[in-house]
Amino acid sequence: MAPHSFFLCTFLTFSISFHGIAALEYRVINIAAATPGGIRFNNKIGYPFTKKIMGTINNYIWFVVFQQNDPADQKQLDSVNTYIVEFEGAEGIAWGNNNINVSTIYIKDLVGDLKWQFTSLMLHEMTHVFQWNGEGTTPSGLIEGIADYTVLRANHTQWGFANPGDGDRWDQGYDVTARFLEYCDGIIPFFVAKLNKLMRVTYDVKYFEDLTGKPVDQLWHEYKAKYGH
Ligand SMILES: *[C@@H]1O[C@H](CO)[C@@H](O)[C@H](O)[C@H]1NC(C)=O
Ligand SMILES: *[C@@H]1O[C@H](CO)[C@@H](O)[C@H](O)[C@H]1NC(C)=O
Ligand SMILES: [Zn+2]
16 A cells, blocks of 8 residues: 555544444643643644544554454554653653653644644554564564654655665664665565564564565665665
């Protein structure tokens, strides 16, 4: 499916979600409403928009990125909570089983289309909430790469996102690993969905070879060679 499918899929996935899936609540809690970034969140992004995109993104992750049409394959939750919090050091962070903190300092300093950029961040953080991580054994570079893969897949990348072939290591993380995963998807359809499924209870680097027939280091060399590096 083409990258622009993120918005096109909204209607489809909402109609799927109306039967079969028990109500999953999306909560937004602005606990920094008096700070400049908290005020800006309320004025420019707001609760209704945030709740709406949390639902859209949840369905996009389940049905498009991870191909989890069977609820038994999905990480099932009663709620996802997005906290708007004053903190430094990151734009956002997923924590616990079902929580996301978004930094008011990040929101305060955003330039350009706030809702669009906030959606990019939420695509990344919501992926953390719903991805399998080998019960904590998956390396963080791959975890972050899959989160950025969702952003890439949804055609929601920001300026400066890695180009195909960029980077030094397959498990460098974020946009570099996302581009490598995009390449793996080109070799084996739905590679990321299949890899995620394998990582439900444990992680093994051999999953790359199980899925493609090639060890991850060979895949990385061939990927770099393809783009002339
Ligand atoms: C991706 O988004 C950009 C604008 O952000 C747009 O110009 C481009 O056509 C989109 N690509 C696809 C494949 O939809
Ligand atoms: C997120 O914010 C909540 C509310 O302030 C706080 O209790 C929690 O520790 C924060 N989590 C992280 C990982 O910073
Ligand atoms: Zn992350």
